[in-house]
Amino acid sequence: MTDIPPAGGAVSEQERAVTAALEASAEELARFVSDFVAIPSVSGSEGEAAAFVEDWLRRNGFDAERQYIDPSALERWPECAHERDLDQRPNIVGRLRTGDRRLPDLVLNGHLDVVPVGDESKWQRSPFSGARVGGRIFGRGATDMKGGLGAGLFAMRALRDAGVALPFDVQVQCVVAEETGGLGTLSLMDGAPLPSAVIVLEPTACRIVTAAGGAAPFTVGVAGRAAHVATPWTGVSAFDKLVKVHERLRRLEQERETTLDHPLFNQLPQKAPLSIGRVEAGDWRLTIPDEAWIYGRIGTLPSEDLDTVRAAVRRALDELGDQDDWFRTHPASLTWDGPGFAGWEVPRDGDLAASLLAAAAQLSGDTEPACITYGSDASAFARQSVPVALFGPGDIQEAHVKDESVAEADVSYASKVTALAISRFAATAYARGGVPALEAQA
Numbered sequence: 001m002t003d004i005p006p007a008g009g010a011v012s013e014q015e016r017a018v019t020a021a022l023e024a025s026a027e028e029l030a031r032f033v034s035d036f037v038a039i040p041s042v043s044g045s046e047g048e049a050a051a052f053v054e055d056w057l058r059r060n061g062f063d064a065e066r067q068y069i070d071p072s073a074l075e076r077w078p079e080c081a082h083e084r085d086l087d088q089r090p091n092i093v094g095r096l097r098t099g100d101r102r103l104p105d106l107v108l109n110g111h112l113d114v115v116p117v118g119d120e121s122k123w124q125r126s127p128f129s130g131a132r133v134g135g136r137i138f139g140r141g142a143t144d145m146k147g148g149l150g151a152g153l154f155a156m157r158a159l160r161d162a163g164v165a166l167p168f169d170v171q172v173q174c175v176v177a178e179e180t181g182g183l184g185t186l187s188l189m190d191g192a193p194l195p196s197a198v199i200v201l202e203p204t205a206c207r208i209v210t211a212a213g214g215a216a217p218f219t220v221g222v223a224g225r226a227a228h229v230a231t232p233w234t235g236v237s238a239f240d241k242l243v244k245v246h247e248r249l250r251r252l253e254q255e256r257e258t259t260l261d262h263p264l265f266n267q268l269p270q271k272a273p274l275s276i277g278r279v280e281a282g283d284w285r286l287t288i289p290d291e292a293w294i295y296g297r298i299g300t301l302p303s304e305d306l307d308t309v310r311a312a313v314r315r316a317l318d319e320l321g322d323q324d325d326w327f328r329t330h331p332a333s334l335t336w337d338g339p340g341f342a343g344w345e346v347p348r349d350g351d352l353a354a355s356l357l358a359a360a361a362q363l364s365g366d367t368e369p370a371c372i373t374y375g376s377d378a379s380a381f382a383r384q385s386v387p388v389a390l391f392g393p394g395d396i397q398e399a400h401v402k403d404e405s406v407a408e409a410d411v412s413y414a415s416k417v418t419a420l421a422i423s424r425f426a427a428t429a430y431a432r433g434g435v436p437a438l439e440a441q442a
């Protein structure tokens with residue numbers, strides 16, 4: 001039999017049993033993450049990693065559903081049109097069936113794919129070693145995000161084993177293709193009932209992330225007039241003009257930094273970075289370049305509308321003509337590369353954030369929410385007004401770099417916070433008589 005967990009700050013016997021069980025299974029969890037990391041699952045070849053979590057779910061008595069993505073669905077998400085081999089890359093959905101479904105499912109979401117390892121010779125150990133050294137697990141995906149997925153799976157098992165009453169089923173969504181556009185989650189959500197709330201298990205250094213910035217990727221092109229480099233005055237350097245574009249964009253960034261205001265983002269060195277990732281100009285040392293390009297992205301705050309920000313970039317580029325006649329006859333071209341993603345935010349006193357914060361406060365004293373400036377599958381849920389938060393072990397600075405690793409203690413801590421937060425979320429729902437009174441998207 002299950003007891004309904006008490007609302008408010010009190011901790012139930014069962015919640016104590018959950019955290020004790022997760023404490024006891026810390027070693028098993030570390031081994032799970034190590035084995036998981038040892039399976040290479042670079043985006044496009046997630047099949048074996050999918051089979052690994054499916055097998056764990058079945059062996060632990062959970063339903064594990066394989067969801068294959070229908071290639072014809074790609075037409076709806078042109079930004080994912082590059083995806084291949086979909087018949088070998090299923091999403092896996094693990095389910096804790098509680099027998100009480102008065103609320104829609106609570107979802108834990110994590111991705112199976114990892115980014116490429118880059119130059120393997122720069123790694124101290126083989127990139128997929130899964131080595132456990134000095135309390136850390138090493139290998140591509142340790143932080144981003146097999147540690148987080150492991151924590152979520154073990155949290156679900158501990159809740160079931162302790163018999164914690166939940167007025168909803170729990171889903172652990174193990175998705176493909178997150179790093180290459182998010183097709184896995186988009187396809188899982190397609191036509192499915194909306195969940196009560198979602199915790200995306202991305203690396204947040206175990207902070208409770210309640211807000212994320214958005215971003216719009218762009219390309220700016222500038223024209224010049226080619227000439228021999230020995231007589232540059234007979235031409236116009238597209239590179240020199242590109243420098244002016246860059247200066248103007250930097251000024252736009254500065255202007256935005258002084259006017260944008262958000263309690264969480266104000267704590268970051270930059271609230272909404274405008275970053276250039278790649279520059280291209282000319283094709284020959286002895287020729288003044290007649291074309292130059294920058295490829296970048298502009299960051300946005302959760303409350304900002306992407307199109308309004310896009311219009312501000314266009315205006316800034318148009319202003320270049322006020323000081324430089326060349327731009328009046330040769331305006332910089334601006335292309336928006338793909339849909340970008342909007343930011344999102346949940347109120348800290350809403351059910352989801354409050355449950356996570358209560359769990360973290362209880363286990364570590366961390367009571368403050370945090371924000372991030374990177375994109376994740378959380379956007380797909382936020383777009384549908386589903387309350388979503390990010391929480392997971394590992395630092396984002398460890399992700400996508402060589403010698404990626406995650407601390408075993410952080411993975412274990414994350415499993416406890418996740419389980420306790422789900423129990424707290426349930427307690428709040430029961431206190432309301434199981435009536436969904438969940439927060440709307442801010």
Ligand SMILES: [Zn+2]
Nearest residue numbers: 111144145202
């Ligand atoms: Zn990730």
